[in-house]
Amino acid sequence: MGYLKISRVEKTFVAGNRRTEVLRDIDLTIGRGEFVAIIGHSGCGKSTLLNLIAGLTEATKGGVLLEGREVTAPGPERAVVFQNHSLLPWLTVYGNVRLAVDKVFRTRKSRAERHEWTLHNLDLVQMRHAADKRPAEISGGMRQRVGIARALAMEPKVLLLDEPFGALDALTRAHLQDAVMEIHARLGNTMIMITHDVDEAALLADRIVMMTNGPAATIGEVLEVPLPRPRNRIAAATEPAYLRARQAMLRFLHERHRLVAAAE
Amino acid sequence: MQSSVARQIPQETAAPVQLARVTRLRIRPAARPAPRQWGAGLAASLLPPALVGLAVLIVWELATNGPGATLPPPSAVWRDSAELILRPFYVHGTQDVGLGWRVLTSLERVLYGFGLAAVTGVLLGAIIGQSIWLMRGLDPFFQVLRTVPPLAWLPISLAAFMDNRPAAIFVIFITAIWPILINTAAGVRNIPADYRNVARVLRLGQVEFFFRIMVPAAAPYIFSGLRIGIGLSWLAIVAAEMLTGGVGIGFFIWDAWNSSRLTDIIVALVYIGLVGLLLDRLVAVTGRLVTRGAGGV
Numbered sequence: 001m002g003y004l005k006i007s008r009v010e011k012t013f014v015a016g017n018r019r020t021e022v023l024r025d026i027d028l029t030i031g032r033g034e035f036v037a038i039i040g041h042s043g044c045g046k047s048t049l050l051n052l053i054a055g056l057t058e059a060t061k062g063g064v065l066l067e068g069r070e071v072t073a074p075g076p077e078r079a080v081v082f083q084n085h086s087l088l089p090w091l092t093v094y095g096n097v098r099l100a101v102d103k104v105f106r107t108r109k110s111r112a113e114r115h116e117w118t119l120h121n122l123d124l125v126q127m128r129h130a131a132d133k134r135p136a137e138i139s140g141g142m143r144q145r146v147g148i149a150r151a152l153a154m155e156p157k158v159l160l161l162d163e164p165f166g167a168l169d170a171l172t173r174a175h176l177q178d179a180v181m182e183i184h185a186r187l188g189n190t191m192i193m194i195t196h197d198v199d200e201a202a203l204l205a206d207r208i209v210m211m212t213n214g215p216a217a218t219i220g221e222v223l224e225v226p227l228p229r230p231r232n233r234i235a236a237a238t239e240p241a242y243l244r245a246r247q248a249m250l251r252f253l254h255e256r257h258r259l260v261a262a263a264e
Numbered sequence: 265m266q267s268s269v270a271r272q273i274p275q276e277t278a279a280p281v282q283l284a285r286v287t288r289l290r291i292r293p294a295a296r297p298a299p300r301q302w303g304a305g306l307a308a309s310l311l312p313p314a315l316v317g318l319a320v321l322i323v324w325e326l327a328t329n330g331p332g333a334t335l336p337p338p339s340a341v342w343r344d345s346a347e348l349i350l351r352p353f354y355v356h357g358t359q360d361v362g363l364g365w366r367v368l369t370s371l372e373r374v375l376y377g378f379g380l381a382a383v384t385g386v387l388l389g390a391i392i393g394q395s396i397w398l399m400r401g402l403d404p405f406f407q408v409l410r411t412v413p414p415l416a417w418l419p420i421s422l423a424a425f426m427d428n429r430p431a432a433i434f435v436i437f438i439t440a441i442w443p444i445l446i447n448t449a450a451g452v453r454n455i456p457a458d459y460r461n462v463a464r465v466l467r468l469g470q471v472e473f474f475f476r477i478m479v480p481a482a483a484p485y486i487f488s489g490l491r492i493g494i495g496l497s498w499l500a501i502v503a504a505e506m507l508t509g510g511v512g513i514g515f516f517i518w519d520a521w522n523s524s525r526l527t528d529i530i531v532a533l534v535y536i537g538l539v540g541l542l543l544d545r546l547v548a549v550t551g552r553l554v555t556r557g558a559g560g561v
Binding site: 054055056073074075076078079080082084086088090099100103104154 | 456458459461462464465466467468472476477480481483555
């Protein structure tokens with residue numbers, strides 16, 4: 001009885017006469033409130049898989065079910081935090097979140113409530129102080145925070161994070177990981193995060209989905225991380241469960257599924 | 265082996281910590297900016313054009329001062345057309361008014377033509393930019409049409425409208441629309457896929473997408489199109505007013521030529537140039553205000 005069910009998904013891109021099979025035989029069931037990390041080498045189709053769940057790309061075969069209903073198009077119940085934040089540069093931080101709030105809660109909340117809800121979500125990521133700034137005026141980490149606030153503000157059933165911290169420096173990344181963990185603990189959202197960072201996956205996820213290399217990539221292994229929550233990065237670094245997960249990922253990525261040719 | 269790793273790590277982190285010694289450095293105050301710089305900057309930007317202007321006047325005077333000269337020297341312009349220069353807003357009769365009034369009349373005409381071109385150009389450009397096939401099919405025609413000079417549209421426009429006023433506005437419209445259209449389409453084509461994905465996740469409708477994503481995202485392109493467009497429509501004013509007559513600055517030149525008032529034409533040219541520059545600046549500044557922040561992140 002899964003909350004989100006990906007069943008027998010296959011994705012082939014066709015460009016003229018060339019057919020590229022990106023994903024094959026993807027089967028995955030995710031429970032409500034679960035945090036799943038998807039890890040793999042670049043070019044292995046992780047982003048394609050996330051886009052399929054988001055509804056931004058259509059599966060060639062198979063399908064995605066959320067609460068028993070098939071995903072056919074993108075929608076706010078599957079909010080995406082994009083890799084490069086994708087904030088609209090002509091809107092302020094507040095305006096970016098408010099756009100999503102206005103669109104999703106137009107009929108359900110009054111104007112004042114939508115204002116409150118926008119500020120509330122900026123508070124969640126500690127960005128209220130920069131509400132009137134434009135994306136160009138804040139740092140990369142702050143932009144990503146706003147991206148998360150925008151996605152959270154849609155009250156999504158599933159929050160999809162597409163390598164959200166890949167472009168950030170290690171310290172900022174750690175900070176944001178803590179923020180995401182805290183939000184996950186507070187709101188209990190179902191979250192799916194793509195990453196290529198072994199530590200990030202082990203620290204954040206309940207389960208780690210490891211993808212084999214493309215073309216025709218598939219799920220190679222699924223790993224449970226039985227670390228109790230709330231987790232703390234310093235304490236976790238010495239926990240056997242954490243180290244085992246880390247070790248397993250490194251083995252998977254660098255022994256069994258080494259990237260032979262540099263991708264892209 | 266894994267358990268041995270687990271046991272080793274705490275020992276490493278428990279290594280004794282030694283405090284580093286802090287050396288405080290003396291901070292020198294920043295140098296104060298020189299107060300004279302502002303005035304110097306103004307002089308540096310005004311002095312060169314003033315000198316060049318003076319030099320041009322002197323060369324012009326010397327070149328056209330002789331008995332065989334076909335064009336009037338600046339001194340003659342001043343002698344014969346001083347009233348036009350000094351009093352832009354005099355009114356001596358319905359047809360005999362200062363150049364300021366004439367410019368305003370022409371501006372009204374240009375604003376009609378340009379306004380129509382802007383609205384149509386942005387809308388059509390937005391539609392065409394959405395489709396790679398429309399773009400491919402239409403772009404060659406636009407590229408040809410945009411090179412047609414305003415005067416060449418005159419006879420066709422007259423034949424089509426059979427009336428001076430709409431024909432004149434159409435000439436301005438058809439001259440100005442191409443760069444607006446082409447730039448808008450290019451701007452829409454270049455909207456980053458990320459913004460489109462944001463719109464899709466939010467399920468923005470067509471109209472919402474147009475106003476909330478497309479127009480602001482393409483605004484830098486649209487405004488450079490509008491800037492070229494306003495320049496072109498002001499260029500078309502003389503051609504347009506050869507049709508309409510009346511008190512416009514374009515017709516004034518045509519009329520002055522027919523009655524051999526060369527000095528008046530020279531003054532009118534300076535007016536047209538200055539107003540053209542002003543229009544260009546106006547659109548540029550508006551564009552900068554509207555698209556502030558939209559540049560890059």
